[in-house]
Amino acid sequence: MPLVVYEFSPTRSDRVRWTLAELCQSYESVKGRELIGSDRLRKVHPLSKLPAIEDDGRPLFESAAICTWLADKHADKGLIAETGSWERALHEQWVAFALTEVEAHLWSTARNNFLYPEEMRIPAIIEQNNAELKRALPVLDDYLGEHEYLAGDKFSVTDIIVGFAVNWARRSGACAGLDRLIAYNMRLLDRPHCPLMRE
Numbered sequence: 001m002p003l004v005v006y007e008f009s010p011t012r013s014d015r016v017r018w019t020l021a022e023l024c025q026s027y028e029s030v031k032g033r034e035l036i037g038s039d040r041l042r043k044v045h046p047l048s049k050l051p052a053i054e055d056d057g058r059p060l061f062e063s064a065a066i067c068t069w070l071a072d073k074h075a076d077k078g079l080i081a082e083t084g085s086w087e088r089a090l091h092e093q094w095v096a097f098a099l100t101e102v103e104a105h106l107w108s109t110a111r112n113n114f115l116y117p118e119e120m121r122i123p124a125i126i127e128q129n130n131a132e133l134k135r136a137l138p139v140l141d142d143y144l145g146e147h148e149y150l151a152g153d154k155f156s157v158t159d160i161i162v163g164f165a166v167n168w169a170r171r172s173g174a175c176a177g178l179d180r181l182i183a184y185n186m187r188l189l190d191r192p193h194c195p196l197m198r199e
């Protein structure tokens with residue numbers, strides 16, 4: 001059975017598309033904004049969100065879990081550190097950090113800026129989110145002052161997962177003054193398979 005990817009760009013499905021491109025894997029794509037909230041997608045993702053995949057008929061959701069699984073499945077391509085290695089611990093650390101300390105706040109800001117219906121929005125949360133981002137992003141900036149990539153000395157799926165959140169943060173203006181983080185973001189954008197938006 002082919003690998004099926006439910007996707008729409010620009011969304012977190014860019015992580016999955018980028019991972020598959022780096023792994024040189026073909027797949028069947030089911031695309032479209034209208035997938036979000038549809039019954040069709042709900043069979044693969046219980047919240048009917050993107051991205052999601054069906055691998056050998058088995059549904060999998062959460063972009064970081066999907067990318068990690070795909071990199072593990074094609075371990076011969078060297079896109080992820082071996083389970084049990086220190087670099088793998090760094091992968092887990094930076095993925096969790098990016099999703100909880102960075103992306104959660106960016107997502108909350110987007111929801112309260114324009115995604116939620118107006119009556120649900122709480123503008124004061126945006127200031128809180130900005131304060132949290134101001135604490136978290138310098139942690140990545142410091143680390144990337146000493147390291148070219150996040151999990152070991154070469155590009156890996158960790159950089160795809162975290163890079164998506166960093167690019168989102170930079171495009172929203174949250175990386176101002178964090179030159180090492182911006183330089184890292186540019187290195188990722190220069191990669192031939194990178195689908196992230198520069199502007």
Ligand SMILES: N[C@@H](CCC(=O)N[C@@H](CS)C(=O)NCC(=O)O)C(=O)O
Nearest residue numbers: 011012036048049050051062063064
């Ligand atoms: N943590 C999930 C987030 C998935 C998510 O929220 N996807 C967005 C598009 S980027 C979506 O489908 N939103 C529709 C909704 O929130 O109902 C992941 O990383 O896959």
